[in-house]
Amino acid sequence: MWWLLLIFLAVILFWGWFETWRIRVVKTRCESSNLPNSFNGYRIVLIGGLHLRRNSGWTRRIQDQIQRLNPDILLIGGNVKATHRSGNESTHELLSRFLEPLDPPGGILAVQGYRDRKKFWEELPEESRIELLSTSHKTIDREGGRLTFLGIQTAHASHLDRGINQLREALEPLGSGDYRILVGQSADLLRVAQGQPIDLILAVDNLHYQIRIPGWGVPRRDTKVPYSWGPGWVKEGLLSLYLNPGLGTRWIPFRFFYRPEITLIELTKK
Template identity: 25%
Template sequence: MKKWLVGLIVIAIALYIGNNAIKTTNITVESAKIPTVFDGLKIVQISDLHDATFGENQEKLAKKVRNAAPDLIFLTGDLIDSNRYDLENSLDVVRQIISLAPVYYVTGNHEIATNDVDHIKASLVSLGVIVLSNEETTIEKDGEQLRIIGIEDPLNGVPVGEALSKFDELDAYTLVLSHRPETFQDYVDHGMDLVFSGHAHGGQFRFPGLGGLVAPGQGLFPKYTAGVYEESDTKMIVSRGLGNSVIPVRVFNTPEIVVVTLKAT
């Protein structure tokens, strides 16, 4: 067999594995604002599934979430893809994880682009998901609270900064689900503690020393693509996500779920 053909086969196998495997990325977030009763609380973030399929009926993805043993699960948008809309395919994983922990959801741009967003939200609510559309809720334990805010994707016509302005700064440690990382300064300006975001697909093609190549809303060589970003008292976690949309393949950018463990200091 010719060397060039062997090389093509190796590249094809590497790309297949790199687009169909799922990595679990573990992040610990420390803060003196986190009540000690929530020390060790574990959050699994699922972002940008884009109607991708991982195993029969999404069992491979569901197993990854089960193995993480979450206390909370955050779905941070683009659960579906507006270009190949298949809601049932993405709901398959929700049905399997809803019993593991409370599940919270915010829209991404693709849900709104379908013009079927009310149906999507209603379908999730019927499964027991807590849908937050520029809304907040709290979880309580032993008299202490964590605050959870969900920001609707700005494709609905309300900019992120404007949506955040309705929420007063409180002493309670605040977790924010918001699809867009490029609006990081808005989260900082409004004093949000910990933001869970996606949208950037890890920059789609990742290169050592350079990071991601391109991301929606940020263009070439985007600033916010993966991992933790911090300014003042605000931290933002950007998931590389799971699926693809307009660009159908990832390079050096394995799909991931993010597992965040809170640590009271």
């Protein structure tokens, strides 16, 4: 019987490895009466967990798919690396090459991930086109309407008090009338932002294990959200979160019912 068990384990391991290559493109909409008319149809592409390689077919597939989506803005939800031992300088070079053919009119925004190397984002080359949201915001004006993206410094939003304080700091300089999108790495942002003037939350997190057990959920740590929360839309209170499961893997190339994803969110006026 042991050989049947070995065959079963081999099939599971092969399937998990194969899943890491099965990148899916999810197209979804967010309808809101608060959205300015000038941003009706605004297209946001959300990615994260980029594990970049030189001359990689996997990387080129991601580039091609993003280009075909024709986004107005590109959001990177942290956790960018080549290998777990790669230095910042070499990873910056790979990231620059990855972004070279991508030129969305609204620019490229990023937030810190809890697996990014120390000072990875602070040490970006001066010529980098990436704008880091770190307890800060970027506002896009269009025909009298304003769309504001916010990010907080801590990627570990499960430290709720710290996340709430940083979000309040990021919101403080903003005026009224903006449509506000909070970008981050943790699904805990849905708890952090309760009661705050936020319209939408977009996050990228493989929840550590990139594994989903049917009928139970996603094993995780460093987060306070329910086990039933998984990729896709989650609503709590008056707020909605879209959780992207990322593109890379942690430690070993294995995914289980948790395919890598590129997400297109189209904002529509309700």
